[in-house]
Structures are given as structure tokens and as C-alpha cells.
Amino acid sequence: MIMTNSIADFFNYFGEYHDDLLIMVAQHLQIVLTVLAISIIIAVPLSLVLYQSQLLSSIVLAILGALYAIPSLAFFAILIPICGLGMPTAVTVLVVYVQFILVRNTLAGFKSVDASILEAGRGMGLSKLQLFVKVQLPLALPSLLGGLRLAVIATIGMTTIAASIGAGGLGTLLFDGLRMDYAVKIVWGTVLAFLLSWAANRILLIFERRSLKKSRGELKTAIRN
Amino acid sequence: MTNIALELVNITKKFAHAETNSVTGVSLTINEGDFVTILGTSGSGKTTLLKMVNRIYESTSGDIFFYGENIKKLKVEDYRRKIGYVIQQIGLFPHMTVEQNIATVPKILHWNKEKINARVDELLKLVGLGDEHYKKRYPKQLSGGQQQRIGLARAMAADPQLMLMDEPFGAIDAITRQNLQDELINIQKKLNKTILFVTHDINEAFKLGDKIIIMDKGEVQQFDTPYNILFHPANDFVKQLIETENIINRLKVLRVENFVQPLTQPTKLADGVIHNDKFLDDVLAKFFETGKKRLVVIDDQEEPIGEISWDQFIQLKKIQDNVVRLDVQKKNIRRVNDHD
Ligand SMILES: Nc1ncnc2c1ncn2[C@@H]1O[C@H](COP(=O)(O)OP(=O)(O)OP(=O)(O)O)[C@@H](O)[C@H]1O
Ligand SMILES: [Mg+2]
Numbered sequence: 348m349i350m351t352n353s354i355a356d357f358f359n360y361f362g363e364y365h366d367d368l369l370i371m372v373a374q375h376l377q378i379v380l381t382v383l384a385i386s387i388i389i390a391v392p393l394s395l396v397l398y399q400s401q402l403l404s405s406i407v408l409a410i411l412g413a414l415y416a417i418p419s420l421a422f423f424a425i426l427i428p429i430c431g432l433g434m435p436t437a438v439t440v441l442v443v444y445v446q447f448i449l450v451r452n453t454l455a456g457f458k459s460v461d462a463s464i465l466e467a468g469r470g471m472g473l474s475k476l477q478l479f480v481k482v483q484l485p486l487a488l489p490s491l492l493g494g495l496r497l498a499v500i501a502t503i504g505m506t507t508i509a510a511s512i513g514a515g516g517l518g519t520l521l522f523d524g525l526r527m528d529y530a531v532k533i534v535w536g537t538v539l540a541f542l543l544s545w546a547a548n549r550i551l552l553i554f555e556r557r558s559l560k561k562s563r564g565e566l567k568t569a570i571r572n
Numbered sequence: 573m574t575n576i577a578l579e580l581v582n583i584t585k586k587f588a589h590a591e592t593n594s595v596t597g598v599s600l601t602i603n604e605g606d607f608v609t610i611l612g613t614s615g616s617g618k619t620t621l622l623k624m625v626n627r628i629y630e631s632t633s634g635d636i637f638f639y640g641e642n643i644k645k646l647k648v649e650d651y652r653r654k655i656g657y658v659i660q661q662i663g664l665f666p667h668m669t670v671e672q673n674i675a676t677v678p679k680i681l682h683w684n685k686e687k688i689n690a691r692v693d694e695l696l697k698l699v700g701l702g703d704e705h706y707k708k709r710y711p712k713q714l715s716g717g718q719q720q721r722i723g724l725a726r727a728m729a730a731d732p733q734l735m736l737m738d739e740p741f742g743a744i745d746a747i748t749r750q751n752l753q754d755e756l757i758n759i760q761k762k763l764n765k766t767i768l769f770v771t772h773d774i775n776e777a778f779k780l781g782d783k784i785i786i787m788d789k790g791e792v793q794q795f796d797t798p799y800n801i802l803f804h805p806a807n808d809f810v811k812q813l814i815e816t817e818n819i820i821n822r823l824k825v826l827r828v829e830n831f832v833q834p835l836t837q838p839t840k841l842a843d844g845v846i847h848n849d850k851f852l853d854d855v856l857a858k859f860f861e862t863g864k865k866r867l868v869v870i871d872d873q874e875e876p877i878g879e880i881s882w883d884q885f886i887q888l889k890k891i892q893d894n895v896v897r898l899d900v901q902k903k904n905i906r907r908v909n910d911h912d
Contacts, residue, residue: 461661461663463659463660463661463662463663464663464664464665464666466628466659466663467657467659467662467663467664467665467723468663468665468676469628469652470626470628470652470655470657470659470736471652471653471656471657471676471677471726471727472648472649472650472651472652472653472655472677472680473649473676473680474649477680481665481676482665485667486666486667561667562666562667563666563667563712564666564667564668564669564710564711564712564713565710565712566710
């Protein structure tokens with residue numbers, strides 16, 4: 348009886364508050380996408396720089412790894428005095444977190460490109476930029492996208508915690524639910540966050556697999572007849 | 573008038589942290605249209621020397637001139653686009669089709685589409701992969717020998733004046749290798765490219781090279797024609813190197829064109845003939861096959877240009893002297909031509 352009640356409550360809540368839920372999903376996505384955009388803009392050039400120096404890359408990866416190990420709640424707490432409450436603080440923290448995942452994978456991608464392929468490219472007169480765009484990036488892409496996928500899933504999860512410092516998003520549902528002891532909100536928050544992660548994972552996996560096939564020269568469309 | 577394609581002046585390379593030089597004091601001049609092979613044991617500095625030419629490595633000291641210009645003064649990308657580079661590991665771009673691989677340099681040179689397509693077709697035909705369906709394949713879908721051919725085609729795409737090739741046929745079985753060697757000789761003849769070709773296979777070096785650079789311990793031991801290396805080795809190292817070759821192998825690397833004598837009598841239909849780009853072992857076979865004491869040498873147009881006789885043949889010493897004299901004559905003729 349209680350069970351069916353809860354299920355009914357669950358759906359009734361949607362009927363009543365679907366606008367709010369959609370707004371929270373949108374907010375959540377906004378944070379995630381902002382974090383990812385900034386992170387990629389930092390991570391790809393950073394990885395390229397680190398690719399030049401073994402020493403530098405082990406130092407930077409150690410630092411990023413250490414930052415990644417700080418619990419997110421503690422990280423938010425440290426940054427609040429500096430950046431204040433709200434979305435900018437949340438985005439900052441998440442960008443720092445995601446660097447570790449993205450840089451590690453992107454760097455691995457660049458390193459996986461065979462030295463002889465790069466030498467052939469340089470030898471035929473490709474400039475640094477041309478070599479990057481035509482050769483290094485497409486060949487590192489599968490690894491980069493693999494990192495991106497992990498980063499997206501981690502960001503979607505951590506963004507729920509960012510609601511604790513007033514950044515908005517699906518975490519708001521969770522924290523409200525906890526405060527008000529209202530399970531329906533918690534369940535909605537969980538289900539939506541899960542669906543977002545699941546969908547992001549599926550979509551990115553498609554791109555990742557495609558780029559992997561492309562980089563290996565295994566696309567089926569290659570040979571006609 | 574022969575142009576000097578490449579001039580190396582006292583080139584030395586010492587890698588950072590290395591104890592000794594990898595290449596020491598190399599000076600040599602390579603004429604346009606020369607097919608030069610670089611022969612030496614592993615670690616003798618062949619690759620290092622080659623890579624200094626296209627500035628993959630910068631020389632520690634010395635200068636390299638490309639058609640008279642110091643390559644340090646040229647914009648490195650522009651300079652490299654004039655040079656075809658084939659590396660031992662092939663280095664095809666795995667994410668690009670055969671067609672895209674070959675079109676890489678023409679594309680960055682902004683050729684138009686039709687010109688690029690025509691060029692790709694032309695090159696694929698040239699390297700013996702003219703079948704339409706190869707174009708859309710990825711490198712992975714080709715055999716090692718086919719990949720090597722595509723590497724060659726890609727290096728020639730923008731019609732470079734100079735080709736650098738680092739043991740391009742190293743990893744290929746003997747038969748395919750011979751085919752590729754023959755094709756390369758044909759291509760070089762047809763297009764008159766200047767080629768620098770690294771190998772540690774003595775037969776390959778003698779078969780392909782108009783001239784051979786013999787290297788040991790980072791230094792050039794001798795830079796000369798196959799003939800002079802066999803008959804006038806510059807030092808003990810070279811002597812030892814060629815002593816491993818028996819008489820038949822020596823014949824295999826000596827071209828008929830170096831031994832042509834003036835015709836002693838008018839040519840007849842019944843004469844045995846031999847093409848001037850054949851080698852002396854072919855001549856020997858022809859003598860046995862035809863039972864003749866005299867063969868008429870013909871050129872590409874099948875015109876008789878001289879003869880080669882059994883008596884002359886069995887006295888290699890005599891042949892040698894004659895050739896030296898012929899060489900001198902040729903040089904004199906060249907000099908006369910150079911003046912006008
Ligand atoms: N990048 C480098 N750094 C330091 N030393 C090098 C480097 N490349 C080559 N060497 C050294 O320079 C010497 C010549 O090497 P190189 O590769 O030119 O030889 P090689 O004649 O091409 O030999 P192989 O036939 O084995 O290819 C070797 O002693 C090698 O160890
Ligand atoms: Mg080498």
C-alpha cells in the first residue's frame with residue numbers, strides 16, 4: 348500500500364513540478380557543459396606542452412592527481428572564501444578535478460602516436476599546426492574522447508554536490524529532499540542524474556568507437572565494390 | 573651542364589650527451605640526377621647523415637647547400653616540401669586512405685582537386701598499384717610491400733627534386749624487393765630524380781647506385797662509382813667490404829654501358845645484342861646462350877651504340893684500363909659541354 352502510494356507520489360510530483368525539473372536538468376547540463384568546454388580548452392594545449400617533457404608531465408600529473416584526491420565538499424569549502432557561493436566556484440572546482448582525467452588521457456593519446464608517423468609528417472614539410480590538426484589530433488582522438496566520457500560522467504555526478512554551495516542543478520533536489528526528509532525529491536534527483544550520465548555515456552561511446560576505427564583505418568565505408 | 577643538387581661541407585653531428593660523433597667531417601657533392609646509395613654497417617651514421625639533409629637533425633657543424641643555397645637560411649617547411657622522404661618504418665598515416673596519404677603535400681601546397689586527383693592516379697600507376705580500388709584503402713588493408721610503394725608514391729607527390737630514402741626495402745622479401753628495386757631504377761631513369769638511398773645491403777647499394785658513399789664510424793670511406801670502388805678501393809675498410817663479393821657478384825653490379833667499345837665491324841641481323849643498361853653477368857649469360865664472341869650493344873631506341881667482345885671480357889684488367897680511359901674521355905666531353 349505504502350509502496351503504490353510512493354510510486355503514485357513519484358509520478359504526481361512530475362505532473363506538478365515538471366517545469367522545475369526541466370529547469371534543474373537544464374541548469375545541470377549548463378554547468379556540465381561549461382565545465383567541459385573550459386576544461387578541454389585548458390587540457391589539450393596543456394597536454395601538448397607536457398608531451399614535450401617527460402619531467403614536466405610527471406610533475407604536473409602528480410599535482411593534478413593530488414588535487415583530484417581532495418574530497419569535493421572540502422574543495423568547495425576551501426574556495427568559498429575566495430570565490431564566494433554559486434556557480435563560478437562550482438565550475439572552478441570541477442574544472443580542476445576534470446583536468447586530471449582529461450590531461451592524463453589526452454597525453455596518453457599523443458604518446459600513442461608512432462614516432463615514425465610524426466617523422467614522416469615533419470619530413471614532408473607539415474608545419475607544427477598542420478601536423479597537429481592532420482595527424483596528432485585525429486590519432487589521439489579516441490583516447491581524448493575516452494577521457495572526455497569519463498570526465499562527463501564524473502562531472503555530472505559531482506555537479507549534484509555543487510548544489511550544496513548554491514550552484515543549482517539536480518543536486519538541489521537531493522539536498523532539498525534530505526533537508527525536508529522528502530524521498531520523492533531524492534529519487535527524482537537520483538533518477539535524472541542517472542539518466543543524464545547514462546545518455547552521455549551512450550552518446551560519447553558512439554563517437555569514441557567511431558574515432559577509434561577511423562584512427563586505425565578500419566572504417567567499413569573505405570572500400571567500395 | 574650538370575647542376576649540383578646537394579653539397580655537404582664538413583658536416584659533423586654529435587648528439588647531446590653522446591660521447592663520440594655520429595658523423596664526422598663529411599664533405600661531398602651530389603649532382604642533379606645522380607642515384608647515390610649510402611652503404612655502411614649498423615651504427616655507421618647513415619641515417620644520421622640522411623636526416624641532416626632534410627633537417628630532421630641539425631648538424632653540429634658544417635654547411636649543406638641545396639642548389640647553392642644554405643639550407644639553414646631556407647624556411648624549413650618550404651625546403652622539406654621540395655624533398656621526398658621515405659623512412660624505413662614507412663610511416664603512412666593510418667587514419668587516411670591511400671589517396672589521402674599521397675595527397676597530403678599537394679593539399680598543403682593548395683593544388684586544385686583535379687590536379688591532385690590526376691597526380692594520385694599517375695603515381696599509383698607509376699608504383700604499380702594503378703587499380704582503382706587501391707585508392708580508397710587504408711594502409712592497414714595493404715601488404716608490407718604495397719605500403720612501401722605507397723610510401724614512395726607519397727614522397728614523390730609534389731614532384732620533389734631530391735629524394736631521401738632510408739632503407740625503404742629493408743623489411744621486404746627478396747622477390748618483392750627485387751621488383752621494387754627494378755621499379756625504382758625505372759622511375760629514376762624516367763624522371764631523372766636525384767636520389768640519396770641508405771642501405772646496408774651491399775648488393776642493393778651496387779645495383780642501384782650510380783655512385784656509392786661507403787661509411788664507417790661516421791666517416792665517409794669512399795665516395796665513388798661502383799666500378800671504382802670495386803677496382804680502386806680507397807682503403808682497407810673498403811677492400812675488406814668488397815672482398816666478400818665473388819666474381820659473379822662483381823659482374824652483377826657492373827653496367828654494360830661502362831664497357832662499350834666502338835664497333836669494329838658493321839652490324840648484321842645475325843649479331844647477338846645486349847641492352848646497354850644490362851649488367852656484365854647478363855653479358856656472360858648471353859655469350860654462353862648465343863655462342864658468339866661479340867655482342868652488339870644497343871640503347872633505349874634499339875640503336876647499336878658499340879660492342880662488347882669475349883676477348884675484352886675475359887681480360888677484366890684490360891677492360892678496367894679501357895674504361896678508365898673512356899671515363900676520362902666522357903669527362904672531357906662533359907667539360908666541353910659545360911662551357912656552352
Ligand atoms: N637520436 C640519437 N641520439 C643519440 N645518439 C644517436 C641518435 N641517433 C643515432 N645515434 C647514434 O649515432 C650513431 C649512428 O647512428 P645511425 O642511426 O646514423 O646509424 P645507421 O648507420 O643508420 O645504422 P643502422 O644501419 O642500424 O640504421 C650510432 O652510434 C647511434 O647510437
Ligand atoms: Mg639507420
